[in-house]
Amino acid sequence: MTTTLAPTPAQPDTAPGERLDHLYCCNPDLALCGTDIGDASEIAPDSDITCIVCADLEDEPCSPGCSA
Template sequence: MSAPTLAPDPATSISDGDDETHLVCCRPELSLCGLDVGDYPWSAEHADPTCVVCRDLEQQTCPRCGL
């Protein structure tokens, strides 16, 4: 399991344990794609998201916090 770390701002990477890496922003328990990742381990520093939905949403403004 990887240690918690930050990815490119404002998103943070989280791994779902199946080698899928998701991004979170202002709600660390909810990924950008909408998956509940509250119990998932944090990914390695600067890990690229492998979730295609999170990757597509990474460059857009967060609908929850506006960052």
Template sequence: MSTPALAPEPVTSRDTADDETHVVCCNREVALCGTDVADLPWVGDEEEATCVVCRDLEGQPCPRCGL
């Protein structure tokens, strides 16, 4: 996937039981998998997403913006 300005970025949640790392794109409040990540802390780009749905969708165009 190319790296446009709104490329997916990882976020992590300390509030979930499994402590998954998710990926967001143009809507930084909702992960690609649909998880609400609005109040969660950001992690560095070197972190890999642990959410299997986000990982599968990360290589696909964003359903919202198409990037």
């Protein structure tokens, strides 16, 4: 499947440095781990994935109907 990196949206109660970089697949508003990343902007594609859940799901279809 094809995945794309996306950062976690800025959250007021999240300290700098705790932002995670997620992956998304068919739905650019929803990370593989289930985080809503609709407000996030694109990040560099060579960034490291820091969300371990997304990293773990990278090779899995995002949904039963995933065609990516």
